[in-house]
Each structure stands twice: as C-alpha cells, then as structure tokens.
Amino acid sequence: MPEAAMSPEQAMVCAEARSGPRGKIPAPTIAWLRSPELARRAQKLGELLRFDTSLEPHLTELAILVCGRHWTSHHEWTAHKALGLKAGLEPEVIADIAARRVPRLRCERQRVVHDVSLALLTSGRIGAKLYERGTAQLGEQGMVELVGVLGYYCLVALTLNAFELGIPDSIAPELEDPRFPAGAQTT
Known part of the structure; x- marks a missing residue:
C-alpha cells in the first residue's frame, strides 16, 4: 500500500x-x-x-522455526532461518526441522522448546510430563511466553500464507513438497 x-x-x-x-x-x-x-x-x-521475553533469542527462533515448518510458511521460514543462525542455532538443527526430523539439540532447554512446540502444534496439547519438563527448564513465565510465541507466529504464518506475502522471493526449497507448490493457491 x-x-x-x-x-x-x-x-x-x-x-x-x-x-x-x-x-x-x-x-x-x-x-x-x-x-x-x-x-x-x-x-x-x-x-x-x-x-522482550525471558527466553534467549536462540530459543525463540527455534520455536518460530518449528512453527514456520508446521505451517510451511516460506516467508516466515526464510526470515527466521537467518535469524536463527545469527542467534546461534546450528545449520544441522535447522535442516532437521525443515526435513521434519527430530534435531540433535545441544541442551535440555532447546530440547524442551522443540518438544513443547511440536506437541502444541501437532496436537494442541502438552501432557503433564512435558509441562513439568518445560517449567523445570523455562519456569512458568518462560512456558507462558513460549506458548505466546507459538500462538503469535501461527497468526503470522497463516497471514503470510493466506495473502502469499513474500512469495515468490522467499520460497524455501527445503520446505517444498511437490504435491503443494508454494504460490499455488487452492480453491
């Protein structure tokens, strides 16, 4: 505009x-x-x-990448892949998330962010054991902030996908599924 x-x-x-x-x-x-x-x-x-959360940038970027992969949001993925690398995420971790593999994460805080993110995005819930792991690693404030990050970036991903913002410039080849090419709207 x-x-x-x-x-x-x-x-x-x-x-x-x-x-x-x-x-x-x-x-x-x-x-x-x-x-x-x-x-x-x-x-x-x-x-x-x-x-402005209690989560370190690499944890926030990890959660955003799991969300971007979940929604196959090319523009979100492309932007936050670069930010994730800058925040210290290893390229192999990012490649594993893109391929929907469980990444080898270097610490329990990263593992819990990944596991909570994946559980919430795939089932809409986390069980008691995962919640306990999360609060032990991130605290209650960190868990609330993590859920907030995921909810917000779902809104971002859906907005970017619905209006095809950043397409075709931000197509991430590692996210492509030949059955559903980016930029090909369905009716």
Missing part, C-alpha cells in the same frame, strides 16, 4: 513499527493494515515476543 494512500491510522502503525526494534514494517503488517487497530496491536505483540 503506497504511503500516500494510507489513512492516518495506517500511517501511524507503520511509523510505530519503523521506530521499534525491527526498524521496519514486518511482512504480515502489509495485510493487517487493512484493519489498522489489529495491525497496531499485533505488531506490538510481536515486538514483545521477539525482543
């Missing part, structure tokens, strides 16, 4: 996003701007969950 065509509310959302820690307008905001209040609140929530 050209800035000249934006309402004052839409322009304010863009200015807020640019002045925040990202320094730019996040991709899903392009769609969310059609509902300026949703855009404002969603981008602020994303800012909180990306930059």
Whole structure:
C-alpha cells in the first residue's frame, strides 16, 4: 500500500513499527493494515515476543522455526532461518526441522522448546510430563511466553500464507513438497 494512500491510522502503525526494534514494517503488517487497530496491536505483540521475553533469542527462533515448518510458511521460514543462525542455532538443527526430523539439540532447554512446540502444534496439547519438563527448564513465565510465541507466529504464518506475502522471493526449497507448490493457491 503506497504511503500516500494510507489513512492516518495506517500511517501511524507503520511509523510505530519503523521506530521499534525491527526498524521496519514486518511482512504480515502489509495485510493487517487493512484493519489498522489489529495491525497496531499485533505488531506490538510481536515486538514483545521477539525482543522482550525471558527466553534467549536462540530459543525463540527455534520455536518460530518449528512453527514456520508446521505451517510451511516460506516467508516466515526464510526470515527466521537467518535469524536463527545469527542467534546461534546450528545449520544441522535447522535442516532437521525443515526435513521434519527430530534435531540433535545441544541442551535440555532447546530440547524442551522443540518438544513443547511440536506437541502444541501437532496436537494442541502438552501432557503433564512435558509441562513439568518445560517449567523445570523455562519456569512458568518462560512456558507462558513460549506458548505466546507459538500462538503469535501461527497468526503470522497463516497471514503470510493466506495473502502469499513474500512469495515468490522467499520460497524455501527445503520446505517444498511437490504435491503443494508454494504460490499455488487452492480453491
């Protein structure tokens, strides 16, 4: 949307996003701007969950990658693959997640983030033992923040997929399934 065509509310959302820690307008905001209040609140929530939780950046990026893989969200995957590498995730871990293999993770905190993320995304639940592992490693605040990260990045992935944002530039070949090519909308 050209800035000249934006309402004052839409322009304010863009200015807020640019002045925040990202320094730019996040991709899903392009769609969310059609509902300026949703855009404002969603981008602020994303800012909180990306930059201001008790989770270390490599744990947040690990959860986001599991989510991006779950939804085969190419743009989310491409952006957070780079951020995950920068945060210290090993390329082999990222490749395993892309291939839907259980990655070899270097510490129990990473393993619990992966396991909680995978359980929630595949079944919508975590059992008592996994919850106990999670709170032992991340604390109750960390568990709540992890669930928040996953919920938010599900919203991001669905927005990016629904409106095909970042496609075709962000196609991640490692996520491709020949039965469902990216950018091929179904009816």
